[in-house]
Amino acid sequence: xxxxxxxxxxxxxxxxxxxxxxxxxNLIEGDKTFYISGPPTHGxxxxxxxxTSCHGDAFDDRAVMQNACESCHLDALNKTSDTHPQSxxxxxxxxxxxxxxxxxxxxxxxxxxxxxxxxxxxxxxxKDFCAHCHQEIAEERASHAEFGxxxxxxxxxxxxxxxxxxxxxxxxxHVKDPSLKDRATVPALSGMAxxxxxxxxxxxxxxxxxxxxxxxxxxxxxxxxxxxxxxxxNCTDCHAQPEWxxxxxxxxxxxxxxxxxxxxxxxxxxxxxMRLNPALGxxxxxxxxxxxxxxxxxxxxxxxxxxVSCHAPHEPDLQFAATxxxxxxxxxxxxxxxxxxxxxxxxxxxxxxELAQEAAVSCATCHxxxxxxxxxxxxxxxxxxxxxxxxxxxxxxxTQCHGVEFTLxxxxxxxxxxxxxxxxxxxxxxxxxxxxxxxxxxxKK
Amino acid sequence: MKHTIVATALLAIGLSSLANAEITPQRMADAIYAVIExxxxxxxxxxxNRLQNEDEVITAEEHWKEEQALPLPAQMLRMGAEGVAKxxxxxxxxxxxxxxxxxxxxxxxxxxxxxxxxxxxxxGKNFYGTETLGGKRYFTAVYADTAVSEACVKCHNDxxxxxxxxxxxxxxxxxxxxRIPLD
Numbered sequence: 371x372x373x374x375x376x377x378x379x380x381x382x383x384x385x386x387x388x389x390x391x392x393x394x395x396n397l398i399e400g401d402k403t404f405y406i407s408g409p410p411t412h413g414x415x416x417x418x419x420x421x422t423s424c425h426g427d428a429f430d431d432r433a434v435m436q437n438a439c440e441s442c443h444l445d446a447l448n449k450t451s452d453t454h455p456q457s458x459x460x461x462x463x464x465x466x467x468x469x470x471x472x473x474x475x476x477x478x479x480x481x482x483x484x485x486x487x488x489x490x491x492x493x494x495x496x497k498d499f500c501a502h503c504h505q506e507i508a509e510e511r512a513s514h515a516e517f518g519x520x521x522x523x524x525x526x527x528x529x530x531x532x533x534x535x536x537x538x539x540x541x542x543x544h545v546k547d548p549s550l551k552d553r554a555t556v557p558a559l560s561g562m563a564x565x566x567x568x569x570x571x572x573x574x575x576x577x578x579x580x581x582x583x584x585x586x587x588x589x590x591x592x593x594x595x596x597x598x599x600x601x602x603x604n605c606t607d608c609h610a611q612p613e614w615x616x617x618x619x620x621x622x623x624x625x626x627x628x629x630x631x632x633x634x635x636x637x638x639x640x641x642x643x644m645r646l647n648p649a650l651g652x653x654x655x656x657x658x659x660x661x662x663x664x665x666x667x668x669x670x671x672x673x674x675x676x677x678v679s680c681h682a683p684h685e686p687d688l689q690f691a692a693t694x695x696x697x698x699x700x701x702x703x704x705x706x707x708x709x710x711x712x713x714x715x716x717x718x719x720x721x722x723x724e725l726a727q728e729a730a731v732s733c734a735t736c737h738x739x740x741x742x743x744x745x746x747x748x749x750x751x752x753x754x755x756x757x758x759x760x761x762x763x764x765x766x767x768x769t770q771c772h773g774v775e776f777t778l779x780x781x782x783x784x785x786x787x788x789x790x791x792x793x794x795x796x797x798x799x800x801x802x803x804x805x806x807x808x809x810x811x812x813x814k815k
Numbered sequence: 816m817k818h819t820i821v822a823t824a825l826l827a828i829g830l831s832s833l834a835n836a837e838i839t840p841q842r843m844a845d846a847i848y849a850v851i852e853x854x855x856x857x858x859x860x861x862x863x864n865r866l867q868n869e870d871e872v873i874t875a876e877e878h879w880k881e882e883q884a885l886p887l888p889a890q891m892l893r894m895g896a897e898g899v900a901k902x903x904x905x906x907x908x909x910x911x912x913x914x915x916x917x918x919x920x921x922x923x924x925x926x927x928x929x930x931x932x933x934x935x936x937x938x939g940k941n942f943y944g945t946e947t948l949g950g951k952r953y954f955t956a957v958y959a960d961t962a963v964s965e966a967c968v969k970c971h972n973d974x975x976x977x978x979x980x981x982x983x984x985x986x987x988x989x990x991x992x993x994r995i996p997l998d
Binding site: 451455456457458460461462463464465466468469506510537539540808811812815 | 878880881896897898900901903907909918923924927948949950951953973975992994996
């Protein structure tokens with residue numbers, strides 16, 4: 371029998387080899403959780419294991435991470451006229467300011483994996499961060515002398531990036547708005563009407579035209595009454611796509627994307643569809659309530675989120691997608707309080723055929739708002755686009771029906787948000803007082 | 816043979832004098848400013864003045880996106896400066912004033928202050944100097960910015976946040992500060 375004479379360094383070598391194997395396996399073949407330094411923010415938790423999407427490869431420089439942030443977020447910032455774009459800070463005259471706070475890099479304010487210092491919107495700076503550059507504000511605006519720097523970013527006041535809803539002249543125009551407008555409606559959807567206008571000669575398909583021999587009679591009957599049949603979209607236009615069974619998708623998102631490009635792009639940008647975003651290279655399965663950080667219905671945990679989770683493509687009805695689809699998973703306080711709220715009551719009237727959709731409020735009215743550009747109205751399918759900060763909702767959503775001061779006041783009240791606006795807000799906001807003072811100053815001038 | 820040598824020598828002298836005519840930072844700054852200034856004048860006269868004041872089809876407004884109006888000439892210049900900043904083009908410029916509506920556009924560095932005063936007091940002259948910002952050396956040029964149209968004067972005199980409200984047409988309202996890194 372051979373007796374090995376183990377020396378101390380032999381044990382060291384063996385432990386190193388085991389550790390290297392375990393770490394190496396985790397890095398290359400495993401799920402990489404070993405290497406995550408702390409839980410990511412709610413914005414990125416779904417895709418935390420796509421490490422290289424943000425961090426690039428080993429030894430990449432800082433620019434790679436900045437480019438990664440911009441590849442997903444820059445479009446949205448440009449669309450809303452970012453008040454603090456990177457280009458504002460690359461001017462050498464701001465070099466001194468940058469020594470206090472390097473505002474050219476997203477990660478200066480938004481550090482990941484730091485839950486202990488992460489505030490709303492993924493901000494990891496203290497709430498009074500505006501003080502780094504705007505020390506002189508009290509001299510420039512006497513009206514702001516009494517405000518603390520920790521109140522600058524209060525709801526209804528300033529945002530770092532998107533201030534479009536808080537421009538002084540916008541507020542000035544709406545200073546006398548009533549709480550609820552006389553004509554409180556959202557725009558009607560225009561897609562089908564515009565398609566029919568552009569395709570006057572198109573004959574709608576009927577049940578006899580269906581081209582999927584194995585389709586059930588029920589499906590065929592539903593489809594024959596749907597917008598899809600009306601717009602000459604036959605069974606194999608969606609179901610014949612080679613990807614249609616990939617990654618557990620009954621019908622691939624790609625099938626819908628062929629025609630509904632804007633909607634799918636929005637879906638990929640939001641939290642419902644970000645795991646399927648093509649920029650991540652098909653690394654993930656669809657989002658599921660089991661992965662969510664918000665409270666979800668326990669019985670919905672097995673569900674996965676694609677277009678058909680909310681839209682029944684064979685049916686002409688969009689009502690299910692507007693509320694019941696949401697409440698099938700979301701069970702947080704705000705969601706649970708929707709049905710008894712005034713908004714919820716109005717939607718109940720729609721479901722009973724007593725009110726037009728455009729005159730009522732569903733979950734989708736606020737979270738997947740109808741955006742009107744010229745004659746076209748499309749549904750923003752990125753439900754995260756107007757959520758944070760919530761003043762993004764002022765122009766696109768709330769002021770369709772409500773006055774601006776009422777809206778500012780409602781969105782600044784966390785209790786009201788929790789109870790889903792079941793009680794009336796104060797209809798008073800400091801921002802509007804400041805605007806009223808400016809109107810008086812203008813009159814005196 | 817003699818002629819060939821003389822011709823070659825002359826050609827060499829000519830070429831070397833061409834090579835010596837290098838583009839100094841000042842020449843580069845002056846040339847860029849000529850483009851900025853000309854473009855802005857064309858925009859002011861041929862777009863804003865023509866469409867707003869002569870043909871009266873559209874106005875130019877501070878909140879041009881909101882009002883579906885034309886951007887003001889000064890805003891046009893600033894947008895161009897931001898566009899250049901995004902491109903990392905090797906120089907930067909900004910429109911500054913001793914009496915800015917937006918206080919972020921007030922002079923910040925000692926050279927900006929010196930340059931703006933110089934171009935105001937020395938009509939027709941530009942200001943040139945070098946300064947160090949954030950550990951980098953820059954060639955800095957300041958060009959006077961004159962009230963070229965009634966719109967400039969009116970907006971600044973009427974604006975609630977304007978520290979000076981008695982501008983007249985032809986007054987120096989501020990200056991374009993251009994920087995070229997020297998390191």
